[in-house]
Amino acid sequence: MNTLPRLLLAMIVAFASLGAMSExxxxxGVTDGEIRIGNLMPYxxxxxxFGAIGKAEAAYFELLNQRGGINGRKVRFISYxxxxxxxxxxxxxxxxxxxxxxxxxxxxxxxxxxxxxxxYLNDRQIPQLFVASGDDHLSDPSLFPWTMxxxxxxxxxxxxxxxxxxxxxxxxxxVTLWQNDYFGREIIKGMEDGLGPVARMIRVGIAHDAADEHxxxxxxxxxxSGAEVLVFAGMPSNAAKVIRLxxxxxxxxxxxxxxxxxxxxxxxxxAGLENAIGVVTAAYLKxxxxxAWKDEQASADWQxxxxxxxxxxxKDEGAAMFGYAAAETLAQVLKQCGNDLSRDNVMxxxxxxxxxxxxxxxxxxxxxxxxxxxxxxxxxRLLQFDGRTWQPIGDVLETAFSGGTx
Numbered sequence: 001m002n003t004l005p006r007l008l009l010a011m012i013v014a015f016a017s018l019g020a021m022s023e024x025x026x027x028x029g030v031t032d033g034e035i036r037i038g039n040l041m042p043y044x045x046x047x048x049x050f051g052a053i054g055k056a057e058a059a060y061f062e063l064l065n066q067r068g069g070i071n072g073r074k075v076r077f078i079s080y081x082x083x084x085x086x087x088x089x090x091x092x093x094x095x096x097x098x099x100x101x102x103x104x105x106x107x108x109x110x111x112x113x114x115x116x117x118x119x120y121l122n123d124r125q126i127p128q129l130f131v132a133s134g135d136d137h138l139s140d141p142s143l144f145p146w147t148m149x150x151x152x153x154x155x156x157x158x159x160x161x162x163x164x165x166x167x168x169x170x171x172x173x174x175v176t177l178w179q180n181d182y183f184g185r186e187i188i189k190g191m192e193d194g195l196g197p198v199a200r201m202i203r204v205g206i207a208h209d210a211a212d213e214h215x216x217x218x219x220x221x222x223x224x225s226g227a228e229v230l231v232f233a234g235m236p237s238n239a240a241k242v243i244r245l246x247x248x249x250x251x252x253x254x255x256x257x258x259x260x261x262x263x264x265x266x267x268x269x270x271a272g273l274e275n276a277i278g279v280v281t282a283a284y285l286k287x288x289x290x291x292a293w294k295d296e297q298a299s300a301d302w303q304x305x306x307x308x309x310x311x312x313x314x315k316d317e318g319a320a321m322f323g324y325a326a327a328e329t330l331a332q333v334l335k336q337c338g339n340d341l342s343r344d345n346v347m348x349x350x351x352x353x354x355x356x357x358x359x360x361x362x363x364x365x366x367x368x369x370x371x372x373x374x375x376x377x378x379x380x381r382l383l384q385f386d387g388r389t390w391q392p393i394g395d396v397l398e399t400a401f402s403g404g405t406x
Contacts, residue, residue, distance in 0.1 A: 005266055022183050026339060029103030030341045035069075036076045037061075038096035040108040040293065045083035046210055049235065050109050052316045053132060054079045056323025059308035060331075063301075070334045073341075078102060082113055088115030091121065098127060104129055111135045111182045116148075122146045127157070127346050129333070130326050130376070134186065139374040141351075146343075148350055148374045150326055152284060156185060156399035158190020160282045160380060161231060161256050164393075165191075166198060169254065173203050175227040177218055177242060179234040180207035187233040187258055203227055208234065215241050223251040232257040236266040236318065243271035243279070256280045259380070263318035264289040268385060269331040277387040282397070284365045285325055289316035292389050296359070325360035329367060329376065332356055364396040 029036035041054030061075040069075060078100050082088040089108070096102045097120075104127035108114055111133040118138070121128045128147040131138050134154035138147055165174065176191075178184035184207070192199045203225040206218045219242055222230060230246070230253040232239055239261035246253065255278070261267050262281035265288070286293050296302060309320050334341070336349040353376060356367040367376045382393040 003206050014062040015032050017233045028341070028343060029101050030073070033073055034076050035073050035341065036078060036100060038093070038100065038102035038105045038331075039077060039079040040082040040089055040092055040105075040113060041079055042080035042084040042326065045085070047084045047110070049316065050132075050238070050319065051081070052319035053107070053109060055312040056309050056316040056320040057327045059305055059312055059314065059320075060327040062322050063305050063325075064331060070331060071338060075331075075334075078399060082108075084110050084113060086112045086116035089116050093117040093120060097121075097124065103127075103341065104343065106130055106330050107132050107323075109133075111138070114138055114334075118147050125343055126337060127343055127350065129346075129350055130330060132322075132326070135182070136375075141372055145349060146345075148369070148376070150329065150376050151322075152377050152380055152399055153188030153190075153194070153375065154186035156378075157258065157282055157380065158187040158192075158233075159194035160382065160397055160399070161187075161280075162191045162194025162198075164256070164280065164382060165195065165229060168200075169229050172228040173226055173231065174201050174202065174229045174231065175203055175222040175253075176205040176231045177234070178205070178207055178221060178232070179238075180209055183290055184233045188231070191231060208238070210235055210238070211350050212238065218244055219245040219251075220249065223249050227253055229254050229256065232261065234258070234261055236261045236263050236316075237270075239267040240270035244267070248276040254278060254280065259283045259285075260318075262383075263287060263316070264390075265317055265386075270394050273387055276385050279385045280393070281390075282382050283390070284362055284377050284380050285360055286362055287323045288321050290389050301359075315341045321360050325358050328358045328360065329353075329356070332358070 022200055039054060041051045044046055058077050058079060062076045065074045078096060080092045101113060105121060106129050109132040114131045114133050118128060122144050125146055130150035134151050136153050136155060137397035178188045179304035204222055208218060215238060219314050232242055232255060239257050240372045243255060257279060259281050268276040305324060314320055337345050351369045351371050353367050353369045362381050365379045369376050378399050379396050381396055383390040384393055
């Protein structure tokens with residue numbers, strides 16, 4: 001066999017190999033100019049309010065793409081409405097992986113849906129990154145090495161409230177009003193665990209539905225208990241109603257509310273800022289309507305983002321903060337990947353964040369991950385509302401981590 005045919009054969013094999021590699025890259029959701037990312041949100045249904053997070057993430061990636069994308073590639077953010085239904089989440093995740101050929105799943109909302117698709121994604125070694133759930137079991141690399149949470153643990157948030165009560169309201173009577181779902185139960189369970197024997201001071205605990213029409217009755221019952229501390233875990237709209245109802249009844253307990261419901265714009269202003277004085281929460285994100293951050297809110301980046309977010313139908317700036325911060329974290333991971341956008345390297349870089357502080361995190365809150373550390377945000381700050389702005393109480397708090405052990 002002479003040299004020319006041998007050279008031609010080598011070239012054919014080389015081109016075939018390159019074609020195969022290119023095809024694999026396309027199947028993995030990456031081309032020379034694009035990265036495809038999948039996401040599920042409740043854009044309709046009972047939890048549609050949280051669909052605003054997906055709109056914020058879409059706005060962030062749109063702004064990022066206008067500025068050149070990530071390492072020369074544009075992000076194609078493909079987000080579907082699963083209505084917070086686990087069966088829909090499973091079907092749509094299959095569509096995103098098998099039809100849309102996404103590189104990874106990012107930031108899908110809710111615990112049940114993420115549980116439903118976790119095994120499918122791990123079996124196929126597809127990153128399930130920065131899920132929008134505070135469940136500890138979605139951050140356990142010993143069992144599910146392709147699934148990583150993002151926000152602090154809901155149970156740990158509840159324990160922070162327990163520590164605060166024990167430090168400042170020892171011996172006081174406590175009542176709880178919590179949303180009757182996994183989210184509400186986890187916060188209250190964490191608080192009860194943190195209180196230990198002191199949990200007997202909880203005089204009344206009432207569960208409510210997200211669309212509850214009897215909040216006035218619930219608040220009246222809680223007032224009659226004579227409690228001095230009210231712990232609320234639920235949605236911002238219901239938090240606003242509860243604060244106003246308590247004020248109308250001339251009941252002035254110390255109100256402790258979960259971070260998700262503590263937005264100045266969507267909870268405290270509708271309740272009446274004067275009624276919200278003294279409200280306490282544990283947070284890790286800045287509040288978009290807090291005057292403390294007015295200089296940052298005036299920045300060109302934030303205003304350009306908000307413009308895109310509002311054009312997409314977004315109205316909740318609390319959700320905008322969450323979506324922006326989560327998408328910013330994913331962008332950092334993809335930047336660290338460089339040109340190696342294999343799924344293995346995506347997970348490697350997601351587990352290699354070192355003291356990263358995104359622009360939306362509160363001062364002192366940093367993101368660090370590792371091979372056995374799949375809970376990126378493990379710090380929170382206690383804040384108290386003074387009628388105008390959130391004032392910090394003490395230092396940054398480190399939460400316990402239970403996301404897998406080596």
